[in-house]
Structure formats: C-alpha cells, structure tokens
Amino acid sequence: MPGRSMRAMTFQPDPLQARVLAHERGVLLVTGAPGTGKTAVLREQFARLIEGGADPERVALVVATREAKERTRDVLLQRLGTSLPVVRALTVHGLAFHVMSLRYRALRYDEPPTVLSASEQFARVARMLATERRADWPVYAAMLDMRGFADQVRQFVLRAQEAMLTPEELLQRAEASELHPWRELALFYGRYLDGLAAERIVDFAGLLARAAEAAQAAEPTLDHLLVDDVQDATAASARLIESVSSTSLVVAGDAGSHVFAFQGKTDRPLRRLMEPSPARESVELLTNHRGPASAAAWVSTHVSEEVAAVARELRRTHVRDGVGWDEMAVIVRRTGSHVGGLLRALDEAGVPRAVPEDGVSLLAEPAAIPFMLALRWVARPQERDALVEPLLTSELARLSPAAARALVRAARADGASASGAIDRVDGLTAEEAAGVRSLAQALERAEPLAERSVLDCFRELWTGLEHAKRLVAAASSGSDEARRDLAGVLALAGAVASASRWGSSCDPSMRATKVPAPPSLRAAGISAPCEC
Incomplete structure (x- = not known):
C-alpha cells in the first residue's frame, strides 16, 4: 500500500505457507505454480530464522540471478528493520565462492583458487x-x-x-x-x-564442482539454507546445495517453469526431490496470490509475422477493450539483437513503449553498438585486431568496408598488427581522415581511464566522439527516430553506471549515489538518473 513500509506490512501466510514457516529441521521441498508465494515465504522464513536467534553468518538464501539477489537483500533489510553484519542472499556461484573461501584446505589448496x-x-x-x-x-x-x-x-x-x-x-x-x-x-x-x-585455478563451472567436493569433505558452512527457483539447476549446483547446511534445507521450485535448458540447466534435481521419500517433507502451495489470468496462443511461420502480430494485438486491445498502454507488457524469452525487430514493429504500429532497466539487450539498440565497440577497444586490447574493422565502419569513423580493409592491409604490409589501422589515413579523403584521427584520439584519451572506472571511460568517449555530438544534434531537431537512438545510448549509459558499482574505484557504500545523464542528453530532453 502507498506510504507504508515493508516493515509495517506484516506477512500473512496462508495455511500451506504456515506449514513451510513451521519447518525447523531436515529437508523440505516447496512446490507451487507461479504466484503461489514461494519466493515470499522463503524470504519470510529467512527473516524469522534471524529473529529466532540464528547466526546471520550461517543462514543463506540462494536466488537465481544477481538482480534477484540485490532485490532480496533490500527486502530482507526492510523486513528485519535492523542492521546485520551480513545478509547472505546469494547466487549459487556466490554460495560456491563462500564455501571455497572457508573450506579450500579440504581440497588441499594452500589458498582459495583463482576464478x-x-x-x-x-x-x-x-x-x-x-x-x-x-x-x-x-x-x-x-x-x-x-x-x-x-x-x-x-x-x-x-x-x-x-x-x-x-x-x-x-x-x-x-x-x-x-x-x-x-x-x-x-x-x-x-x-x-x-x-x-x-x-590451481577454476572457471565458473569448476567453482561449483570444486565447492561441492569441498562441502562434502568438510564440516557444513551453514546451519540453514533456503534455495529458490531450483527448477533451473545443474548437477553441480544440486550437489553443492545438498551438502552445505547442517540443520535445515528448504528448496522451492516449479517444474512447469523450467525454461533454461538451453543454458545447460535441468529440472532433474527438482523432480528427484518430488519423488516420495521419508527423508524429506514436501508442501505444495495452491493459493494464487497474483489473481486470475487467462491465456491464448498463436503460432507464426516467421519472426517478422510474429512481431507484427504482437503489435497488432496490443493496438487492438487498447482500442477495442480500452486497456491502457501502461497496463500491457511484452515478455521475451531472452534478449538479443532479434529484439530490435520487435521494437521496430511496435514503433511502426504507433504503440508507445518503455523498456525496463536491464530488460532488453543493448544489442537490440543499434545506436549503442558503436559505443560498445569503443568500450571493448579500450578495455580488451587483445581483441583489437578483430574489432578494428567493425569500429572503422561504424558511425564512429563512417568508413566504407573497402576503405577499412585497405587500412588493415596497409598496416599489415608495414609489419604492424591489424589494429594499427586505427592510426592510418592512407588513401582517405580529408573528411574521412579527420574522422579516423578524431576516433583514434578519443580512444587514446579513454584508454588510461579503463582500469580506473568504466564510467569515467564512457564519459570521456561520450564527450570526445563526434558521433555523440551528431546524435544530440539530430535528437534536438525533433526527429522521433533520432530520439529513440539517443534513448538507446542512454540505456547503455545506465548499464555502464550500474557496472561501475563493481569496479575497484567504486565504493560499495556509494551504491545509492545518483549519476545524472550527461548534460548533452538532458539538452535533448532525455534525462534519467542512473545508479552508480
């Protein structure tokens, strides 16, 4: 309710959720369709364990993504209403890192392995x-x-x-x-x-596997473990989850919501837990807390027909049924460059759209790609040979593919690497040469900032690249397409600001600091703060 804190909104469990909250020892499986309150009851169980005297260092709630981890920490801190030495809301890789940092000697490591x-x-x-x-x-x-x-x-x-x-x-x-x-x-x-x-190093998958081995070979690192969305797990993560707690393990999932098989995830651990066994309890939540919903489906032979049908259906629903634009949403299974086709279909149909933060891959925003190429250039020197042609043919230098390839060939003929083409202007017109020199100078100024802060690096590129000035000028002229392009770059700026939280120069205590959009974006009438 507006104006009420989450602390004031006391959790009111339904009878089946109350059974979950009463669980104290052993393994408990919680199942239920989307909307039945699995995530909410796990958060409440975590809070009640802490309020009941459990050591916060030895209670953990594992969630599926980094975004869910941040959201869960915020909810738990508001729910508990007090400061704690730690709130262990983790991804499964965070859990693995926690185990390895404490139990690496069980695997005969002298120190935790490098990841x-x-x-x-x-x-x-x-x-x-x-x-x-x-x-x-x-x-x-x-x-x-x-x-x-x-x-x-x-x-x-x-x-x-x-x-x-x-x-x-x-x-x-x-x-x-x-x-x-x-x-x-x-x-x-x-x-x-x-x-x-x-x-003595591991990759991300090896971290899970080795942490599972360490958890089985040593004393448990936790007393209570709660795990959400276990329908998308791996054999390694399942073994780790089953080995790290000594008192209670509560896992929640819905086999019907398993969607990440293309990433190597499986619902087998959940289905194994769903088999009857005297060694564990199970509770199936049945009350839908999100309200009733209806569903319809259709199939298209081509993605272009599909996105056009989505746009037509949204417009029909708005006009015929009187549903507000802000009451409808389009959900895609995963993001990528293909989402650009959907966005274009919505624009052509006159459907107003807003993209949630981090909701669509930046690859779906063509105007952001040149800046992403520039960031990769300064941050990944080892990839420059592969990046130089895309960079020179992008809006940052505006060379033709033939002119870019000629510069690369000239660089190689002189015994230099392909990336040396960025410093050459052989055979270019005066206008083309000026564009290449301006790009090279902007990249050179940004490069020393890459190790310090990705946000400072992006700011230097934004202020130094001629393409940025052209974007702002076009958006200021009133072109809807240019304003959408500029909004795509703003989305990239938000992602950069968000990423800078994890940089060495970004103090974790400053996570709530607001970083405004650059003045040139605000001058074009597009202004939105980003979190750093």
Whole structure:
C-alpha cells in the first residue's frame, strides 16, 4: 500500500505457507505454480530464522540471478528493520565462492583458487585450441583457429563440468555411440582440466564442482539454507546445495517453469526431490496470490509475422477493450539483437513503449553498438585486431568496408598488427581522415581511464566522439527516430553506471549515489538518473 513500509506490512501466510514457516529441521521441498508465494515465504522464513536467534553468518538464501539477489537483500533489510553484519542472499556461484573461501584446505589448496572470468576462460580455450596438434583433431582440425568454434568448445567444457561428467565418462560415451568428434572434445576436455588443476585455478563451472567436493569433505558452512527457483539447476549446483547446511534445507521450485535448458540447466534435481521419500517433507502451495489470468496462443511461420502480430494485438486491445498502454507488457524469452525487430514493429504500429532497466539487450539498440565497440577497444586490447574493422565502419569513423580493409592491409604490409589501422589515413579523403584521427584520439584519451572506472571511460568517449555530438544534434531537431537512438545510448549509459558499482574505484557504500545523464542528453530532453 502507498506510504507504508515493508516493515509495517506484516506477512500473512496462508495455511500451506504456515506449514513451510513451521519447518525447523531436515529437508523440505516447496512446490507451487507461479504466484503461489514461494519466493515470499522463503524470504519470510529467512527473516524469522534471524529473529529466532540464528547466526546471520550461517543462514543463506540462494536466488537465481544477481538482480534477484540485490532485490532480496533490500527486502530482507526492510523486513528485519535492523542492521546485520551480513545478509547472505546469494547466487549459487556466490554460495560456491563462500564455501571455497572457508573450506579450500579440504581440497588441499594452500589458498582459495583463482576464478577465471568468462573472457579469461574464452581466451584460454582459444589459446589452447590454436596450439593443438592438427593430427589429434581429424574431424575439427580446420576449425581450431575459429573464434566461433572456440566459443562452442568453451561452453562445452562448462556444461560438462556442470553435469559433473569426467573426461573419461565422456570418452566412454563417445566410443559407445561411435561419435568420433566427441572423442576429440573429450580428450581436449581432459587436457583443459589438467591445465587448470596444475595452475590451481577454476572457471565458473569448476567453482561449483570444486565447492561441492569441498562441502562434502568438510564440516557444513551453514546451519540453514533456503534455495529458490531450483527448477533451473545443474548437477553441480544440486550437489553443492545438498551438502552445505547442517540443520535445515528448504528448496522451492516449479517444474512447469523450467525454461533454461538451453543454458545447460535441468529440472532433474527438482523432480528427484518430488519423488516420495521419508527423508524429506514436501508442501505444495495452491493459493494464487497474483489473481486470475487467462491465456491464448498463436503460432507464426516467421519472426517478422510474429512481431507484427504482437503489435497488432496490443493496438487492438487498447482500442477495442480500452486497456491502457501502461497496463500491457511484452515478455521475451531472452534478449538479443532479434529484439530490435520487435521494437521496430511496435514503433511502426504507433504503440508507445518503455523498456525496463536491464530488460532488453543493448544489442537490440543499434545506436549503442558503436559505443560498445569503443568500450571493448579500450578495455580488451587483445581483441583489437578483430574489432578494428567493425569500429572503422561504424558511425564512429563512417568508413566504407573497402576503405577499412585497405587500412588493415596497409598496416599489415608495414609489419604492424591489424589494429594499427586505427592510426592510418592512407588513401582517405580529408573528411574521412579527420574522422579516423578524431576516433583514434578519443580512444587514446579513454584508454588510461579503463582500469580506473568504466564510467569515467564512457564519459570521456561520450564527450570526445563526434558521433555523440551528431546524435544530440539530430535528437534536438525533433526527429522521433533520432530520439529513440539517443534513448538507446542512454540505456547503455545506465548499464555502464550500474557496472561501475563493481569496479575497484567504486565504493560499495556509494551504491545509492545518483549519476545524472550527461548534460548533452538532458539538452535533448532525455534525462534519467542512473545508479552508480
């Protein structure tokens, strides 16, 4: 209710939720359809455990995403109404890191292992593939130098670890099925794991697997563990969850809501828990707290027809049924560049739209892509050879593909790397040369700021790139398309400000600080604060 704090709004459980809150020891499975209050009852159970005297250091609530973690922490702090040394709302990787930081000696580590970032893991796989003997890859030898193949192999070794499969098991399956390409991958998987073990490092999937081993080999790190959305789990995360608490484990999920199989997730752990067993209790929540809803479905033969149908249906519902634009929403399964087609269909149909923060991939905003390329250039020097042509042909330099390739060839002919093309103007017109020099100078000024703050780096690019000035001028002229482009860049600015929270120069205590949009954006009538 407006004006009332969450502290004042006492949780009123229905009878089945009350059974969950009464659980004190052992394993409890909570199931129920969306809207039946699984997340709410887990949060309330967490708060009541703390209020009942449980050690906050030894109570944890695991949620699916980083955004859900932040939201859960805020809700719990408001609900408890007091300061605590720690509120352990974690993702499953956060739980794994917590376990490894306390129990690494159980695995005979001298210190907690280093965790590879996603980009570091990709670079490692690509580097290993590039040095592999072609004779060991009779099927895939021609692909060993391809970035796309390296990314597929990177995901393969992650999925294998999440499934708790050893190289030997994969090799046995490949030989039993006579899948010869899988034999090559299984052998590489073994070499990859051996290399990580020799250097005492893990990737994100390995962190889960090793944390599960450490949890089983040592004393539990928690007294009470609560886990939400367990319908999208992996074998490694399930083993970890089952091993870290000593007093109670409460897991919640809905098998019908399992949607992340394409990311290697599975609902098997949940379905295994749903099988009757005297070793655990179960409660199925039945009361829908979100109200009644109806559903209809249709199928289109092509994505263009689908997005056009969505736009027509929204407009029909607004005109015929009198439903307000702000009372309707479009939900996509996952974000990416394909969302741009949906946004264009809505614009062409005259459907006003607003994109929630972090709700749509920035790849769906074409105007943001040049700035993303510039940020990648200054932050990832190792990728510049691949970035130089897209950068030169983007709106930042506005060269034709032929002119950009000519600069790359000229750089290589002089013995330089492809990225050296950014400093050349051979054969360009005066206008083209000025654009390339301006871009190179802006990138050079931004590069020293990359290690200090991504927000400072983006601000330098925004103020130094001619493309930014052109965007503002076009939006100020009143063009709807230009204003949408500028709004896309503003979305990127918000994402950058949000990312800067995790940088070394951003004090965690400043998370509520508001960073206004740049003055040039405000001059165009687009102004929205971002959180840093």
